[in-house]
Amino acid sequence: MKTPEMIEKEAVDVLKTLPENLSAKERAAIPHMDMPVQAPEERIHNMNEVALGYTEDEALVEANRCLQCRNKPCVAGCPVGIDIPAFIHKITEKDYSGALAVIQESSLLPSICGRVCPQENQCQKFCTVGKMMKDVDKAVGIGRLERFVADHEAEHVTIPEIAPETGKRVAVVGSGPASIACAADVRRAGHSVTVFEALHKMGGVLSYGIPEFRLPKRLVDKEIEKLAAMGIDFERNVLIGRTRTIQELMEEDGYDAVFVGTGAGLPKFMGIPGEDLVSVFSANEYLTRSNLMKAYDSSHSFTPFFHSHRVAVFGGGNVAMDAARTALRLGAETVDIIYRRSREEMPARKEEIEHAVEEGCNLRLLQQPVEILGDENGLVKGVVIRKCELGEPDASGRRSPVEIPGSDFTVDYDTVIVSIGNASNPLIKKTTPGIDTNRRGNFIVNEETCETSIKGVYAGGDIVLGAATVILAMGQGRKAAAAINKYLQESTIKNEKV
């Protein structure tokens, strides 16, 4: 593995020999800059960010690899349509504030998206350089460049312009990525916006779910501060559905529209024997203890965490990787990630899987937990695991796992973390008459406008999509915001006519 110093030296060497006007062929020949990271043996003992971010030299080299394609295939892969070649071009000119301005036309949270977006499935998947190299990993590091710009310009945050006050009021429920994106765009149009959050910290999954070592919380706090500076009101400790209902917000509290971005906040369990044992946790609980409640900082935090030696994580998504890597940092000696398909089918980002493996997490692939065994104190003592093989592709298009009869074996563990996804929280559905949901409990919305079955009530993010990504949630938040702004404008015109 290359050290940060080696990568920097490589960048300096490339820059020395870079000709003035590069041809496409010359650009494609520039070596791809690796992301400097903390060494695995070091980073499992701290909560600091794993990926250190490009230096200016590294960013300049990587930016010069962009061919500035006229048809911009990467932009089509971006859920919020950032003008990617334009911001990368600004980097090559060392105009970093200009680069940030380009990004901010489309995305509000570059420091966050640059870190947590699955770029290999989005913008970078369509990158011409990656296609020429026949390797998506050799595509231009768009996400890394986005992060570089955001971090470089962190001190020069500009507050977007706000249109004159309209007197209209919008309630935004939840403060995760979908809600943040929606709140910002609605506020820009001059409407007053109140964000209601149930927890004592803003940010939703960015705060309670994604670990510090992947997304430092100071960045989340900073984004929230920016929104507050735009004049958005943040109300903590309000659980819509209990403290107030959607109906009360609209009929009694005078909100003209509501956006629901409450996420997929109900952990799923496997339904196998032993899940009620003491040292079995949902990934949500495990991560919330560590991230939101700061249990990892045990010399300060009053929230305890369970001290584990041998941990089994069930599941193969990003959250499973986060939980496994958190367990290592909390002192576990071994961490096994048990996943029923092969590495190929794992839903986690490739980079997250690689980081987990580098840190010493062990992948148990094509294996399925069938029972959790407990001791007389109700603590986990092992897991019965069944081997699987891959069968025909299922509805998701991935090859489905088929259990192999008679292949059961037992492995010793003292902790199990269940990370097989989330269902939607039924609270708003239960307390909002007339809201339509599908059989999974997700809100049914108009695809163009994100409007629900109730007029003036919009929804986006995981409450609509099921479990998706930060950037998709943001995309829906922005779509809903555009529709809300239009709806409020039309209702103003209508009222004026009357």
Add this chain to the structure above:
Amino acid sequence: MYRIVRKEQLSPEVFRMEIEAPMIARERKAGQFVIVQKGGDFNERIPLTIADADPEKGTITIVFQRVGASTFLLAELEEGEAIENVLGPLGTPTHIENYGRVVCVGGGIGVAPLFPIAQAMKAAGNKVSVIIGARNKDLIIEEDKMRGIDPNLTIVTDDGSYGEKGVVTVPLERMLKEGNVDHVVAIGPAVMMKFCTKTAEAYNTPVTVSLNSIMIDGTGMCGGCRVDIGGEMKFVCVDGPEFDGHLVNWDNLMMRQRTYKAQEKEDNDSCRGGICSKLGFEK
């Protein structure tokens, strides 16, 4: 911010606080709870049942016992000071109906959340008998309030320092034997609720209990509070906190409540010793 307008020490370890929380006061119903977080990045979220509320004044009342570091720190707050975070009302309200005769059994700190339920049961037309129990006289709380609901209130202490000597199941069984008890509500330590349920089982009497499992967010997100109710996984924070006592897997609940015993004891001891390294205070 949620200002403390009144603070009383009900017994050496039990405190009552009336807190400004107008939205919660307006919406709350009997049986619901709040999550309290003193403030800052490092304090725990503590689930506490709402003992009373005054919607006109916009206040709710919580009653808590100093059992660990976090409740110790909460008890340090004085009138006029504020709690940074109070979320609620959480959980499903108590199902109130006119059953006929209802016996309400409260143990220790559980007497506080029992009060609004006993009150609502009486308002619904039930004949309400109340039994309250504690380890000793000092730990008996809310006696006057409960006497307002049941003038023949039964008091039980483990050491006989007040009322009858013994445990709450003795008077409960006596009442069940009389034969006209239609419903039992029991709130207290898990072991007390377990034995109240067992006692009522012999008389085929339904029991409502209010469970106090470990939880973080209180909105259904963490799943830490999951309990086994008749073989089905339920979340105390959204499906409960009240359940049919006969369906609760008590042994599992008690086992899960002990998850962090070792760590909690350490913090508690250091606070009580007057040295709280986590807050850097020494007194």
